[in-house]
Amino acid sequence: MRIAWHNTQYPEEADFIVLGCASEEGSSWEGTSKAPEAIRKASREWLTGELHDGTNFRYNPQSSALNKLVFDDGNVKKSVLAEAVQTISSDKKIPVILGGDHSVTTEALKGFDETTKNISLVYIDSHPDFMESEMNYYASVLTDVQELKNVKLNKSVLVGVRGANSFELENIKKSKMKTFYSVDFVESGVKKIFNQIKKKITKKFYLSIDVDVLDPAFAPGVSDPVPGGITSNELTLLCKKLASLKPIGFDIVEVLPDNDVNEKTSTFAAKLVSEIISSYR
Ligand SMILES: [Mn+2]
Numbered sequence: 001m002r003i004a005w006h007n008t009q010y011p012e013e014a015d016f017i018v019l020g021c022a023s024e025e026g027s028s029w030e031g032t033s034k035a036p037e038a039i040r041k042a043s044r045e046w047l048t049g050e051l052h053d054g055t056n057f058r059y060n061p062q063s064s065a066l067n068k069l070v071f072d073d074g075n076v077k078k079s080v081l082a083e084a085v086q087t088i089s090s091d092k093k094i095p096v097i098l099g100g101d102h103s104v105t106t107e108a109l110k111g112f113d114e115t116t117k118n119i120s121l122v123y124i125d126s127h128p129d130f131m132e133s134e135m136n137y138y139a140s141v142l143t144d145v146q147e148l149k150n151v152k153l154n155k156s157v158l159v160g161v162r163g164a165n166s167f168e169l170e171n172i173k174k175s176k177m178k179t180f181y182s183v184d185f186v187e188s189g190v191k192k193i194f195n196q197i198k199k200k201i202t203k204k205f206y207l208s209i210d211v212d213v214l215d216p217a218f219a220p221g222v223s224d225p226v227p228g229g230i231t232s233n234e235l236t237l238l239c240k241k242l243a244s245l246k247p248i249g250f251d252i253v254e255v256l257p258d259n260d261v262n263e264k265t266s267t268f269a270a271k272l273v274s275e276i277i278s279s280y281r
Pocket residue numbers: 102125127129138210254
């Protein structure tokens with residue numbers, strides 16, 4: 001099954017290549033490997049429709065139409081994700097990765113590390129994923145990407161944090177990443193946070209979205225929900241603003257369909273893909 005936003009049969013003419021990475025090897029929870037198909041299915045079930053005469057339609061993203069060409073290339077194994085991202089990036093296309101657990105981001109960044117200099121990371125997650133106890137783990141992504149030559153954590157940001165332990169806070173400090181906590185959205189609003197992110201990051205930035213940044217009310221279908229999160233509208237608006245700066249690629253990870261309620265987390269993830277793509281300038 002292809003995501004509802006798939007609108008060309010020719011990958012060579014596409015602006016965006018969607019890749020699922022149905023891997024949960026890096027997680028201590030079971031089930032995130034079911035996410036890519038759940039997101040595709042939700043996009044078709046909830047975000048498209050059929051008129052009485054049998055014509056199909058799909059929802060447009062808000063504020064701008066989906067005027068880009070999207071090719072959904074199915075799923076790739078985690079072991080070849082870096083290579084796939086490297087190829088897409090060399091072809092001047094934008095990879096859109098559907099996780100999988102958060103360690104797929106490490107693989108995506110390994111791919112970009114071969115093609116792109118001076119990479120910033122906009123890491124949107126309730127957890128900083130800055131543990132050192134294990135490698136290639138969903139909670140050690142930031143530790144693991146420190147090994148890459150072109151990823152600059154001192155020009156990167158963490159957004160929506162509210163589930164950090166003391167080791168992680170210490171590591172954030174050392175890395176010189178800038179952190180925006182969940183409550184900052186209430187105090188400052190999306191616009192101010194976006195402007196501060198823009199000042200901190202380089203032109204070549206990668207956007208990684210762990211859906212557990214949302215309040216569990218909006219995204220119950222995640223491995224490790226943390227109370228007190230941001231709203232789906234705040235996340236959508238921030239992502240649309242970031243997309244206008246043309247990230248080199250983006251991922252949406254950590255959807256856990258078994259914990260979901262009425263597919264709302266999968267449907268949100270599918271909708272967010274269209275909102276981000278439509279906002280590239
Ligand atoms: Mn994460």
